[in-house]
Amino acid sequence: TLASLGVTYHWDSKSQSAFITKGTDQIKLTANKKEAFKNNKTVQVDVPVQVTQGRILVPIRFVSENFGYKASYEKLRSILFIQDGNYKVDQENLQAEDLQTARQAAISLPVQFSFKSLSSLEKPGANKEYNYIFPRGDSSRYMYGNNVGNTVVEVKDGVAKAVWQFTVSRGLEDIASSAGKRPSYNYVQWVTDILMFNDEHGNIKAVYKDDKGQQKDLTAKAKSYTDIIQPIPNETRKH
Known part of the structure; x- marks a missing residue:
């Protein structure tokens, strides 16, 4: 994971120390110490x-900020942005x-709040x-x-803003709790090109309609949250 920040590292088993290097900084x-160098x-x-379990866990905010990166955690989707x-x-x-x-670019943006999010x-x-x-045909707004x-x-001007949150008791119209301002457009009747969700095995499941209007589904092995958007497969070949 650290390699994605452009750093190199090695583990010294004798001293139980991790050495993390970027450029001239190290x-x-x-292990088990709050004092670092x-x-x-x-x-x-x-x-x-x-x-x-054979893995070295280092404090990511400390490491990233000491190498000039900004770390922020989005509680809504449990995503750490660096x-x-x-x-x-x-x-x-x-x-x-x-x-x-x-759409992939849209969901890759940290979601910002101007109101207090529902803690639940x-x-x-x-x-x-x-x-x-x-x-359908839109990437400027979505419902998570x-x-x-x-x-x-x-999503507007490169910023993703939460405008409304809600929980339901039964159908989408039976609002149990909410925060923010309910939008004027009818989000319930959004028609989707493709519906994506996590299945019980941790895979990404997608349900979509082909060019003939027939409903199809596709399962993808996802490695990160951006992998939820997959190309709709050409019916003449396998992906």
């Missing part, structure tokens, strides 16, 4: 290094004519199953649903 973290200077770590100082939103992909590209939607296990629903409730998100 951080030394030792950056370029041989002592720094304090909130959470000590842990060794679990951005470098030169990061810019890919407006070209967000505005792409290809819906697959535009952020509880552990709430995202064990989840789905994204887009209106998990085991507990739903969040309507609008």
Whole structure:
């Protein structure tokens, strides 16, 4: 995982220390200690290094911020976003004519809130199953649903903003609790090109209609949340 930040690292089993390097900077973290070293200077770590099942777990915020990255955690989808100082939103992909590209770019943005989120939607296990629903032919808004409730998100000028959250007692119209402002458009009647959700085996399941209007389904082995959007397979060949 650290390699994706452009760093190199090695583990010294004798001292039980991880050495993480980027350019001329190096951080030394030792198992079960809150004291670390950056370029041989002592720094304090909130959470000590842990060794679990043959894996080295290091505090990602400490490591990323010490190498000039910004780390932020989105509670809604339980996603950690790490951005470098030169990061810019890919407006070209967000505005792409290809819906697959535009929608993937849309869900890759951190969801921001201008209101207090429903805490029930952020509880552990709430995202064990989840789905994204887009209106037909649209990538500028979507509804994210998990085991507990739903969040309507609008994407504008490279920013994804939650506009409304709700939980239901029975159907989508039977609102049990809500936060934010209910949109004027009828989200219940959104017609989707493709409905995506997590199945009980951790795979991504997609239900869609082909060019003849016949409902089809597709199962994909997903490695990350962006993999939920898959090309609709050509009926003449297998993917």
